[in-house]
Amino acid sequence: MYDEKGNRYLDCINNVAHVGHCHKDVVKATSDQLGLLNTNNRFLHDTLVIAARKLVSTLPEPLSVCYFVNSGSEANDLALRIARAYTKNKDIICLDHAYHGHLTSLMEISPYKYQRGKFPKRKYVHVAPIPDGYRGVLRGENNSELGRMYADKVREVIESAVGEGRSVAAFIAESAPSCAGQVILPPDYLRNVYRYVREAGGVCIADEVQIGFGRTGKYWWGFQLQGEDVVPDIVCVGKSMGNGFPVAAVVTTKEIARSLAATGIEYFNTYGGNPASCAAALAVMEAVEKDNLRENAVKVGRYLLNSLKRLADKHTLIGDVRGVGLFIGIELVLDRETRTPATNQAQQIIARMKEDFILLSTDGPDRNVIKIKPPMTFNTENADTLVSHLDSSLGEIAAMASTQEFIENEPKLIKSEDLTSIKR
Template structure:
């Protein structure tokens, strides 16, 4: 096997400067199985971050479904094929009945890009409201509404930023709605018609804010009153991850106008898409011809169907609910021993651990969070940090995570935190 220095040199030469790697010491997995990644020496690493594979790495049912379909037929959506229809029926059955159409892409970025095209055609507006540190994708139309990309992107003149609903108290929803109303007023003051409010329904890039349940309702009412639509970005929280519901928006008692999907949809296979109210899709459908060479192809649909099979047959949503609650309880207990742990929040197996240097002021422990992430990497546990100050540990393991895996994660986090204190 080539050594790390050789790989880094080749990467820089062949891929250029835009790509980024995790960790101070880059990680080189060569194989995956379940919740584990393995390096060349066969050392197992606990994957507590990768929601691209909700069923775990190399899930046999998905691998076999891809191979079977690839051995028979793989074309595009301009020929008839029952696979895309079968999957669309099953996908839409997991959502409110008002969401009657499905459209497929390859990535979540494409799905959010398409959602905005649909919203613009339906409303006649262009104004877009997102949270202050959101991430929604990498296309030109969506990167300009992804402020978490930081210095690498310029926020669009038609985009307004609002604070995520932090705090978790009963007034969080009202504060968020007030921000949305102010953004609507500012768009209108500049002659821009609001087209959409687009939010990741667990606010993962903003620092993971999941409560209280129902907090989105007032903001959704506000954007609709202004003639816009609500787009629920489920690329990260969807497919049962929050435990309490199959989709993050369902925890808040709202029915979106458009739902965008991505990362976990194919368990690593690049498949994504959206669900939309038929009346919202009508104007776009009349004016535009949508075609995506690879979106919705038979192999992608086979992979996506296998993912739904496993989630439903093995009740992984329930597993996320129970293991997630257990993990949050154990993580919160660390706060009794380590002053660095400020708050543990989340839903199901989407968890944030906020690290602070002062619990009274909640001053972000950004440097320490980086040390924790890299310290865990040295102890064969993989996760990351999120939020504007990168001080919230982001934990979103495969949905097949067990209590034993949770115990291992907590024990090694405890060790890293103790080392920092020493």
């Protein structure tokens, strides 16, 4: 990316520009469609059908019915509506620290937001522990045993809700929780959770807004990391779907889709699935294939992950490095034993990296996890640049701490000139 002064930035965080900023094929497909026809969905057009067919082809059966919307928030909201129409239930199970969108219906099932805003939790919302093997209520290596143990926590939530006379409509979770701190779900977690939820009469919603369209590398979708037999009932996609153009979608089964139609309340979205948005989405999916971006995510993701793990051997501020494909988190801690979040240090590193024209951000409940979700065109040279500058920034922070000029947990940031003097 370049600013108005011609400065060149390395974008390590923009997962909206999925196939790269201003990808020529996406730009051409969208502009050509704008020059031909772009109207609301009262008018049928082939591009909608073609884009839907392409999207469905990337998903396992029986996911075959598409609803186009404008954003990930709209997609998740519609998924709740569909789930409640199908099950005739209202209660939703979500994960702690989850974020699913900015609509009122989604803020209610996003502890990441409503806890910070000190909003009361709704009675029909049930929160299960985030399956985080590093900082969660159960800790250990991400393996099947940990996955089953965390799944049992969801089963306990279901039993508690049923014991109160409530009925479950859906379980919703990101296939790799992002705002919770770039968490990779342990093996067998979704397999067991989906079984418990379905036994309770609910459906399973996979929020792929952050992780979808090949970001994991090997697969198109994050839930596929859990096994070929792990298939959600409803999948929500968005964000990277249009490479910056507003488009998102919900995909479900024919059986579940019929239940929404049976309510008698027509689903209609004026701009969801308009010709230009569908042209953008189709071009993105084609670019992922033509440019071999899933293969690139495997190669570069593995290279970057290994480089960051070597960096952790050098800097004790790094408590954990985790990820898959081009979805990576670096958790910073003050002490590796106590795992005290290094929140202030994480924010300082982000600011320092920006001065070096490298764009990063933080997430997690303590904002101490540096998240890396770059455009899928990210290459090994970009990875080397990122790691090199991160190495320098971590060294500066350590030097500042050793001179006792760094005050732990102080909310203000150190001035950049102070860091420069330390570096010299």
